[in-house]
Amino acid sequence: MGVDRSQLLAETENLETDERSGAIAKHSNNSTRLQRADFPNRNWTIEKSENLYRIGGWGEPYFSINAAGHVTVSPQGDRGGSLDLFELVNALRERNLSLPLLIRFSDILEHRIERLNACFAKAIARYNYAGTYRGVFPVKCNQQKHLVADIVRFGRPYQFGLEAGSKPELMIALAMLDTLGSLLICNGYKDREYMETAMLAQRLGQCPIVVLEQIEELPLAIEVSRSLGIEPMLGVRAKLSARGVGRWGTSSGDRAKFGLTIPEIIEVVDRLRSEGMLGSLQLLHYHIGSQISSISVIKEAIQEASKIYVELAQLGANMKYLDVGGGLGVDYDGSQTNFHASKNYTLQNYANDVIAEVKDACDERNVPVPMLISESGRAVSSHQSVLIFDVLSTSGVPADLPAIASDPEEEHPIIRNLSETYKSISVENYQEAFHDATQFKEEALSRFNFGYLSLTQRASADRLYWACCKRILEIARQQEYVPDDLEDLEKIMASIYYVNLSVFQSAPDSWAIDQLFPIMPIHRLDEEPTERGIIADLTCDSDGKIDQFIDLRDVKPVLEFHPLKSGEPYYLGLFLGGAYQEIMGNLHNLFGDTNAVHIHLTPKGYQIEHVVKGDTMTEVLSYVQYNAEDLVENIRRRSEQALLEKRITLQESQRLLQNYERSLGRYTYLSP
């Protein structure tokens, strides 16, 4: 649908409009698209960089660009000061913190928690909702100790709690949560030990609610409660028929992995009643998947869940809580649409819809409204971290013309044809010229394979082809509409930017599920980025690359970069990666955890609250059972042998051993 998404930008997220949601435009188009070069060199401005990288869309209110052309961070949103990210990175490097470096801004986390709670408070006031909101953070989104500790600390004024989805997460939540009155939601599959531990936590003054995910957990819960003499707080997770869409669409529906079907929920009620324990059943939970892009899906789910809630109350359960799970989306591409990398609603829309729907359903049947719980993980933790990495080198497509014989008759006919095609390219025929050039190039290849074209001639043919592509691309970028068959041109001509990073370790969802994260240079933004390229990482895996980038419409196959300047670093930032990426990251090629720092804004500047050193090679090797000392000993023995046999000098062997030993204690990434 033809709504201009850029117009929508101004209106929503920041202002947190009071309206309940109305769905906003859809993505119109699924194909890749050429980037128009409407950014002439002469008067490049910071605003142009802002538009190009869409930082206003996804970055508000935390990230923007300053007059120096650097990305700035305002960790406290509109209220606080800001930091120059480029200068911060330089200062951290001077403290011996190498790239890649994960920078966490604890103030952003605080701001997110405040904002979530403020939106619910506003919705509650607006709809005269007689209940309260009590959020919990799902620990699985980011289990890092400093982060969980910050969430508990910042959440204290709101009695913000934690949600555990497994036994190890329960261990974290139990030990870390010490806010009076906050909730500890116990999800995930449970064995006796899990169940006992959760129920016993009541005796510590905590509010653990054991959510039954499977019908088999019911007899276990009853038995454990009997043997401990503890009356537990129980919940049921419902399989809603309202379904999420996209990646996590199968998290709900009758065939979903988790939750109880409606007949099973009735079975729980009957059984608890017959055991005299119906008073324990207090919570209804659902979770229809993460990153729900469309508010209509959220509404549909809350409508269905509210109905179930009301019915449960009327069946005699002691209903007090409705837990709407996660799913609150993050606008990765800043488009404010129902595209999978975006969301067509604001936090305030979300809170309003949830509160209003629940109130309507309860009022209708005269059931007291529940305390509302949300388990928003992505929306709370995504913004707080920025991953900074440097570009090591680039490789472009050689598009300069090869030397051609002065007498065209002397050249191979294919080369002649390509050369003539090149000369003929114009605005009138560029599309046709592309087809001609492509055809000649294919012909050149097949002649080469049959032995009729020399390697040198093939090199000339390839270069002429790329020269044609370059010229055609320059023309195509100026056009309002680009024909579909030219859409691959950007990809053909893309440079490769080699970066000091492992996609598998630091942005695993980009590799695993094609998730989009905003990526951009954090400096030189007052300069036109004249290059277009894709990102290739350090791993020896051809999947270790990023070749899809956020765009206003759909995605783009290349990102705009600046040419490297010799002797100067070029820093890129990957933003909004604070949820899920850290723990899902893996050790492919044995690249370990990156260095991480926690930065807190102070009136005078900033304070480095924590430094979490990345893995050393010794640590990474120990995960795969190598003992560093044994390895060194091995090398030592072999160099002694080589010395004996005079294959190595003493000096060489010392150097080798020194390098080997020193490396083991070092970071797994490349040093500058």
Ligand SMILES: *Cc1c(COP(=O)(O)O)cnc(C)c1O
């Ligand atoms: C993953 C998960 C969440 C968090 O979802 P987000 O979309 O990140 O907010 C919440 N609840 C449950 C049960 C989950 O499995």
